[in-house]
Amino acid sequence: MVSEDRHQKAVKELYDIADSIYRQIEKGQIPKMEIPLRSKKNIQFAPRKGVWKYGNMKGIRSAKKLNGAYMLLRTMYMLEFIKDMIKDNKSSTLREMYYISEGWDKGKFGSQDESNNLAEDLEIVTACMREDFKLRPEEDGARIIGNLTLEEVNRKGIKKRINCQDDVGDSGYSIPYNVETDKVNFIDCDAKFVMAVETGGMFDRLVENGFDEDSNAIVLHLKGQPARSTRRMMKRLNEEMNLPILVFTDCDPWSFRIYSSIAYGAIKTAHISEYLACPSAIYIGITTDDILNYDLPTDKLNAQDIKALKSELTDPRFKDRFWRDEIELMLKINKKAEQQALAKYGLNFVTDKYLPEKLTELGVL
């Protein structure tokens, strides 16, 4: 679909929401909206796409409750704001919208989480993407280093060819918030896999050790839970360039969730999992077994960690054997470890020994 059409479709969908609210009030009903529930209770595996999507459970946002009434009022303000942006051909960041809501009187948001979530609610209800609403996130600075050549349309509208090894500095190619084909296209790639790394420290270690060249890898920095554009980038590399995605994180409950967002789809964005998730992504480590096998320095689990692990036991995405064992073992040994713990055996240990061993074990090399 051409971009202009997408915006017009968004306008129509948003109008329908306002119209529905209007009609309900006109009929003397209590205005409400029905929205698919965004919780782990309501995600299910979509076998054909190989990812996790929202199920059929719906929640009601009704003006009968104070919270609901506030959210409906904010929805009306947001609709109007998006409509006006599309009309005036402007766009705004999510953060800007949060600050603009300062002027929405009673419709003002309490936090940026609230406004971000409402934007996602609207995506889900209208089946549009936030880009269609002219809303974008801030750049979050996730980056890539490796032998990948791509073309990016720059600010001046000119296609600029970039090799992510030769044309970039130490910090690599910075992933823009829009990685769709109107902005970024892959030209050429001489790499065997993508190594997606959780922490900046480990990313820098792999780069300094020349892992991208020696192992023919694209090293990608996730920056914690990866942003949508980072996940979309991995998805495209996976699908278009046929590169396996390998996920290399800390060993703690939160890192497990990073992997599940990449491979299965995040709960927050389950409505667009098929655009973002790479079902074939492989978890390299650090695994709980690694802690024991490599005798890594550890920290004790804190109360939050334990709560998170227990919650993962009831998360349908972690239902398979591997994760169940990981989670239960972690609870049992009551320990977690950082990626940097590998430095116990020297700075080159990760690239000389750990990764090659793991890659061989997993059959990637």
Next chain:
Amino acid sequence: MAVSTAEKLARGQKEISIGEFFQRNKQILGFDSLTRSMITAVKEGVDNSLDACEEAGILPDIYVEIEQVSKNEFKIILEDNGPGIVKRQMANVFGRLLYGSRFHSIRQSRGQQGIGISAVVMYGQLTTGKPTYVISKTEKEEVAHWMRLILNTKKNRADVIEEDFKVWEDKEHGTRIEVFINARYIAGKQSVLEYLKGTAIVNPHAHITFKDPNGEVEEFKRVSDENPRATREIKPHPKGIELGYFINMAKASKHRRMVTFLTDEFSRVSPRVAKEILEKAGVREKQSPKTLSIQDAKSVLKAIDEVKIMAPQTDCLSPIGPTLIKKGLRNVLSGLRPKFYAPPVTRDPKVYSGHPFQVEVGMVYGGELPKDKQVEILRFANRVPLLYHQGGDVITNAISKVDWRRYGLEQRGGKGIPYGPAVILVHVASTQIPFTSESKDAIANIKVIENEVEKALRLCARKLKTHLSKSAKKAKNREKFNIVQVLLPEIAKKSASIVGKPVPKLGKTITSIMNVIWIDDSIEYDKKRHKVQVDIYNYTSTIKKMKLYTELPIDNLDMKKIDPEPDDINGDKIQWDIKRITSTDVFSIKFELKGLEEEDFSDIEVYFSDVNPSIVIGAEMLPGDWNLDDKKITAAAQSLFDYDEEKDDDGVAGQPDEEEENDVVDYDDEADLSDDDNGIDDKAEGF
């Protein structure tokens, strides 16, 4: 002119000689530490002054000043406007231990043992070596007389060093004492100021001024011009009397026969009862009390236990009373702006071991009182604040036994002293307070007293609970009000502007959300006037009529500023007939009160009748006894039940008639968006 009070007091003053004993045991008099000594000294003086003023029917004006002489030496000045002390008794009152009129009488008074003020004099002279200065003037005398005296502890009498007459400017009557003592001055929970605060609360008829060692002056104004009811002396009641006491009485009796001794020296013993006792005890009626054997005395006491004797009279007690407790609490605590003063409870008098006693409880809640600390307990015995040994006191015990969680305070495990922004006042009045020790710090754990305190606490706490649930309900209703009055009109306006249509009417949506009659009241205080407004919102779908009632201080009601005019005024009770409020309309009643202090009218109780009570929030249904003394009672009571026949199809309050399926999930309660995040920024899901 009748005999002056001072003269009368003087006649009752007798001697008991145990001066030396107390010199060696000063701790039991409350002089066991330097800080304690400071409070005891002030307390004994102030208690004496209050008692003397009360007996003389004078509204007390008390001045307390503490001057620091050196590190541990202080000069304490106490001055009152009491009846004064006649010259010949002065040395005795201040210079002899256990010398006073009250020791031998059974009545409610502060200084029960009469060891008070002379003990201060003695303590002062023991620690500083300095004599005490006293000046006093009675109404009858032209001039005051003063003296410097020290206590001769061996002989239990005063040695006057120096004395003379002098003109006391502007003083009609009163006494002033200046005593030097070793002590320490502190602030905080067990301090002179706290003691005076407590004293001011339970003695709202007193005016107390306090100048501390730093020269700062704290004044507790008089908020009541009524002196407490005078207490009467009564004879001891035979039930529960102790053997030793009984034998002493018998030995000292002027009566020659047991039967007249029992009849005349005890209360509630008629000759018939006396005969019954003696018969049961196997003691002759003619037996002389003086020669009564211990064995016989025991038998008499045993018989007293078995014989039915009328309970002691209780009109000898002087409770503070609910009105004055509230006034006193307001006077002293208003700086903390408490939200709620629970109506205080004064129980009927009861009896323990032959002594009548009476319990009173007051409670204050909210405002700037600390939320996360234990509640403050103010204990009083015969209007005297108890500052020490809180843990061993019957009051504390009773408080700890109540499950305060039921009344809206926090309490771990439902036992112990509760937590929350509250002050609990408990006053025990008795002719004989059963203190745990001579220093009168705590009331002994006597079961009947504990039960009475507990009952009074529960009664008072129930009112707190009602207040709390009412405010919670109000807050919840305010939420809904916010929805229909503020948010919904905005939603309608915005949606209309987006779809480009006129703003829709909200009536039916509003009644669907609310389906109640909402009664809201507000009180504003401005320029000495209370401006009161009661709004009745009809958030139901049909036209409604009802009657509204409230109770007002009618003398303060400004008849020109009452709108609409009431349909009936009966004493303090006012009634409006509201003929018609259409759906989503509001009906307002406004009136003004004049000449009241702000706190005199801080809460309005609104009652209604003639409408289905299940759809009304913000007011109570008219109580059945509202118009008890009125002929209209039948009509009013009848109309209460009329709604049943009205065939009201409004359903239940707060239950909109729109579909309310139980399996509807509230989106904003359910959504669990942080599932992939850990709340730490660098692992929270990005965008």
